[in-house]
Amino acid sequence: MTQTQTILTCSPDSDDLALREVRRAVPAGSLNAEIADGVLLLEADFESLATVWRAKAPIFVRHICPVHTKLALPATDDEETLLILLRSACEDALVPRLLDDQPFSVQTRLFVDDFPLKPFDINGALADIVPNAPLDVRQPAQIISVVVGRAHSTLTAWLGISAAADNLSDWAGGARRFAREQGRISRSEFKLLEALEVFGVQVAARGYALDLGAAPGGWTHVLRERGMYVTAVDPAALDARVLNDSGVRYKRMTAEAYLRAEPDTFDLIVNDMRMDARDSARLMNDYARLLKRDGAAIMTLKLPETGRIGVLDHTLDLLERAYHIAGARQLFHNRSEITLYLKRR
Numbered sequence: 001m002t003q004t005q006t007i008l009t010c011s012p013d014s015d016d017l018a019l020r021e022v023r024r025a026v027p028a029g030s031l032n033a034e035i036a037d038g039v040l041l042l043e044a045d046f047e048s049l050a051t052v053w054r055a056k057a058p059i060f061v062r063h064i065c066p067v068h069t070k071l072a073l074p075a076t077d078d079e080e081t082l083l084i085l086l087r088s089a090c091e092d093a094l095v096p097r098l099l100d101d102q103p104f105s106v107q108t109r110l111f112v113d114d115f116p117l118k119p120f121d122i123n124g125a126l127a128d129i130v131p132n133a134p135l136d137v138r139q140p141a142q143i144i145s146v147v148v149g150r151a152h153s154t155l156t157a158w159l160g161i162s163a164a165a166d167n168l169s170d171w172a173g174g175a176r177r178f179a180r181e182q183g184r185i186s187r188s189e190f191k192l193l194e195a196l197e198v199f200g201v202q203v204a205a206r207g208y209a210l211d212l213g214a215a216p217g218g219w220t221h222v223l224r225e226r227g228m229y230v231t232a233v234d235p236a237a238l239d240a241r242v243l244n245d246s247g248v249r250y251k252r253m254t255a256e257a258y259l260r261a262e263p264d265t266f267d268l269i270v271n272d273m274r275m276d277a278r279d280s281a282r283l284m285n286d287y288a289r290l291l292k293r294d295g296a297a298i299m300t301l302k303l304p305e306t307g308r309i310g311v312l313d314h315t316l317d318l319l320e321r322a323y324h325i326a327g328a329r330q331l332f333h334n335r336s337e338i339t340l341y342l343k344r345r
């Protein structure tokens, strides 16, 4: 098997934790260069990493792509010269690896200022030379990845091709952006939208959801859009748009107080409370009895600046008493937190 380099993307604040996950998966793996904040060139074989992470995805590594060929780019403003070089590298090293008839997409990321080409130019030029596979940017099965940046002061293009599922995200660098629709209540909505998509959560229309730490109401709004009836718990104020929605029941109190009030049972519990991760986990364990038998939960864990691994391991141990941890990822819309998908034991 040919060994490859790998380009990894993670939250810039979590690169130490992402590298730890690399070394756990491939002990000989090491950092070659930092291409940009949170974008790392690794001496670690892509296929070996993907094989380990197919069984269980890492938490902090957001995206990986392989390097099948790299080329040093000349310092030129001539777009056609650059496109010819990129096209010929793609024809020589990637096209022979493409699976016929499997939809593909080209994803380009540029990490140099004043590069004369835009990602769109490169995506279009490379998509044109693929003979037998259909282009499908929405649901590709295979992805040609192009990264342009500097490593050890050399302007370089790294190119590779892989199964979309092995990249850990269908989006270039894992950057899942949502349209900024009018009527969104908070930026937090993107966190829940991304979690529902990444973990493949089926939300039961007309089901009952409990939103702990709901204010100002972004997550409640997302669940209402999907037809759930929502009990929103938070001592802070809810936005009038969710407050006036007849499908929302507002309990202006803490999650601890609501639990003492012996509330109903729910199909889904979501928790985005600003709270120590371990305290939040203990409270979620107490709430597990309010989940229906096939119920699920989504929660964010706020990690401290120091000692993150200790806190994370302790928190996951606590949660495993009441839940099966079906997913744990630092999502694109998470900051210094991660998102968990839990199933009731």
Ligand SMILES: C[S@@+](CC[C@H](N)C(=O)[O-])C[C@H]1O[C@@H](n2cnc3c(N)ncnc32)[C@H](O)[C@@H]1O
Residues within 6 Å of the ligand: 185, 186, 188, 189, 212, 213, 214, 215, 216, 217, 218, 219, 220, 233, 234, 235, 236, 253, 254, 255, 256, 272, 273, 274, 275
């Ligand atoms: C990040 S905000 C939640 C944002 C919300 N998911 C949204 O989409 O609008 C965190 C919330 O946790 C709430 N919170 C903190 N401790 C709480 C507790 N013990 N019980 C209930 N809510 C709590 C805060 O009042 C705050 O509104």
